[in-house]
Amino acid sequence: MSVLTKRFPSAVRYEQDYAAWAVQTASAIRAGRMSDLDWSAIAEELDDMGKRERRALSSYLRNLLMHLLKWEYQPERRSTSWELTIDQARREIEDILTDSPSLRVELDAVVAKEYPRARRDAAKETGQPLARLPEVCPYPVERILEDGHYPERDGRER
Secondary structure: HHHHHHHOOOOOOOOOOHHHHHHHHHHHOOOOOOEEEEEEHHHHHHHHHHHHHHHHHHHHOOOOOOHHHHHHHHHHHHHHHHHHHHHHHHHHHHHHHOOOOOHHHHHHHHHHHHHHHHHHHHHHHHOOHHHHOOOOOOOOOOHHOOOOOOOOOOOOOO
């Protein structure tokens, strides 16, 4: 039982109701009641927050890479929906990087990790043989994140 739960009978434990715990913890911090805090749960939550940011970045990058491959390797199926998905992923990634700029230094590693997954997904969605798609990500990070960039097979820009 945490100190917060002992001192305030109506206090909610981290494991019981995360949202209520977060509000009560923030309130205790703002009021300077540091001895009332469940420091172990706070440390766990801070670790999880960093992991969630990295997972979100990975997920948006994987989806963006998949759609860039689909855009390039299946031009006859291009649609406003694909374009919107590409644009949305870029906005979400930029929001994550604005909130957590330290993740920018990890972009190359995240792209290298997520590209093989995106490649497999793009092959499945397009019906293309996996061997037709490049084994290594053909897009530099700057181009992946560049608003308005849509790859073309012949090197032309849209």
